[in-house]
Amino acid sequence: MYKISEFAELTGLSKETLRYYAEVGLLEPAYINPDNHYRYYDDGSFFLALLLGKLREFGFTIQEMISVMEDESFEHLEDLLLEKKKKIQEEIDSLNLRMGEIDEFLKSGKEDAE
Template sequence: MYKIGEFVEMTGLSKETLRYYAEVKLLEPAYIDPVTRYRYYDDGSYFEAVLLAKLRRFGFTIQEMSAVMKDESFAHLEALLEQKRENKRMQIQDLLAQVEEIDEFLASGRE
């Protein structure tokens, strides 16, 4: 079992994030000491935390992360990741189009 401070160092998630994830039932501690109220996490929690950190990095919402954690099938996760990848590609295209538009606007101002 890992205390929350150790778990923070292992996963890169902040204490606030872990508390919030517990509050929304996304990642609950494996054990909470009834006297000290210290939160403890186990190895299973570690793998879930790593997955949640990746999903957050990929832009998943809390609702999407919750859906992934409830539906443990890889097929569901794979479909969501493919959708995220496509959304990111579209965002890149939009940003490149905006850069091109800025370049054209700057060029027209110089003429």
């Protein structure tokens, strides 16, 4: 069993994030000491914590992360990741379009000044 500070160091998630994930039902501690309310995590929580860290890096919302964790078989994880990838590509395309529009605007401004 790992204290929350040890588990935070192992997983790269902050203690505050671990507390929040427990509060919203994403990652419950394996044990909470009733005397001092210290939270303890076990090896089984380790994989889930790493998965949550990756999902956060990939830009998943808390609700999307909850959806992944509720599907304990992770059967739909690939579909969710592909959908996230598609959304990211759409954002990239939109930003590239905006950059092109800015370039055109700047170009037209220089032509008008000449």
